Amino acid sequence: MLKEIPSKEDIIDAANIIQEKAHRTPILSSTAINSMFGCTILFKCENFQKAGAFKFRGAYYTLRSLTRDELEKGVATHSSGNHAAALALSAKLLNSKAYIVMPETAPQIKKNAVRSYDAEIYFCQPTLKSRIEKVEEVISKTGATFIHPYDNYSIIAGQATCAFEVFDEIKDADYIIAPVGGGGLLSGTSLSAKYFSPRTKVIGAEPAGADDSYRSIRDGYIHPSVNPNTICDGLLTQLSEKTFNIIKNNVHRILTCSDESVIESMRLIWERMKIIVEPSAAITLAAIKENQIFFKKKKVVCILSGGNLDLNRLPWNS
């Protein structure tokens, strides 16, 4: 695993390696949405990525950097979301074993996704303490390698390959917007912009009800995420040391968005583009919707980070 902030060469290496199994996702656009917002929006569709989210990039690249012996002992993480599914699938593809710690309260659909990739689930209480204890227990029992969802330079290099692919195709983007939760995707995106498209400014989109990253960058230290309240279930976590430092130095702005805008943007993408994205992905369009003058006539890339959600519980049906 990488020990330092990923270099240009590290990201190129990651892009080459994940090609083995990851999809090169398409970049789509909608004339209707463009004319609605008065700018040119290019959607990088990570909802079409393996396991339904960009997380596969980081997980697969990180596991590919482990030794055969490490892979045999397996990998462990705590997550109930897209990282867990991505790690489980990556482990399966590399004949390793994934141990996933998730709260008993996690939605059935997420347990099913992880199980469908043959991972072993360990349940904990829905507290930070219980989660960490359970992971440590699993690791001491199995010898598995811990793979943090984002406080890991290899994970960050893997997530950076998404924007690397964007800049391979789009040479003149004014902005690229990535959602920000723990900051893995946003920090990777900002490194790729720095190395491969320095004219493109990087924006983080964050729920107003979980705006710890916004406050952290403003204040210069990491605010914890306390009682986040948002529909964006992938963006509840807080920045880590590694992601904070990269974001602080390479991201232009963090824009916060209301859940109402997120839901409207999500519905717009579903209706106009006929693709399924989760709230945490639609927030990138919500950032444009809430800042239309700022983005007027610009060329903007929105990373649609994933498409995993419970189709029985759509926000406009509740």
Next chain:
Amino acid sequence: MLKEIPSKEDIIDAANIIQEKAHRTPILSSTAINSMFGCTILFKCENFQKAGAFKFRGAYYTLRSLTRDELEKGVATHSSGNHAAALALSAKLLNSKAYIVMPETAPQIKKNAVRSYDAEIYFCQPTLKSRIEKVEEVISKTGATFIHPYDNYSIIAGQATCAFEVFDEIKDADYIIAPVGGGGLLSGTSLSAKYFSPRTKVIGAEPAGADDSYRSIRDGYIHPSVNPNTICDGLLTQLSEKTFNIIKNNVHRILTCSDESVIESMRLIWERMKIIVEPSAAITLAAIKENQIFFKKKKVVCILSGGNLDLNRLPWNS
């Protein structure tokens, strides 16, 4: 407008003309769905077509064949579905005017779609008699040209361009499956198979609760569609003289599917492929689901005909 069954050259001509405005839609596949059904399925994604359905192909091509004078007087049709929206958009793009007759009872979402393309809506009672009277009234008042949704060789040639694109990319398909309602898409698909991929057998997929086409082909004459009962709201109509004759001679089989299979197939496409398709499109996968031995190890193209539906009323939420 074409006066005879479209020839090979007519379809090539239509393909060239619609290129001006239609999307060349992608062909997608899902390893998960393939392994579930034991065959190779290629989905032609007309849900990404302009106005959200293949209908734009026929409507645009037909309007392009009208004279400047005819376009000035406008075009008329009776439809509350995808043909109405496609005709309205085509008229708008060609500086013509569309007059759409639809029952007062049509869902608001469909009225909105047609209005959003600046068409004029005339309401009728939800009976065949009222519909025809109202269209005649509109035509005599405006001098508009009547564009039948499928009993029209130019419409059929336009719909045929969908399979034309498929066979341009896929040279060795064993089967191609199209939904069948009035038979415009199925008859066009069967002509393209005959001209451009004669080894590919053409299958129609029809709701069991609206199986008039199945019975018509079996019995050798057109059965009317009486009280159809299915979730596939795009497949309620019956074959016409023109579509019946083409289908009779060029379609291998019509397979009927239960609404239950349609809903399961639709959900599978949404969940696994992260794309939005309507029930009338998902029926092509339902045909495979209900006939897995028949399609075992074959290469099968499913035409996903459209993606227009009310997101407030999903079948699994009712």
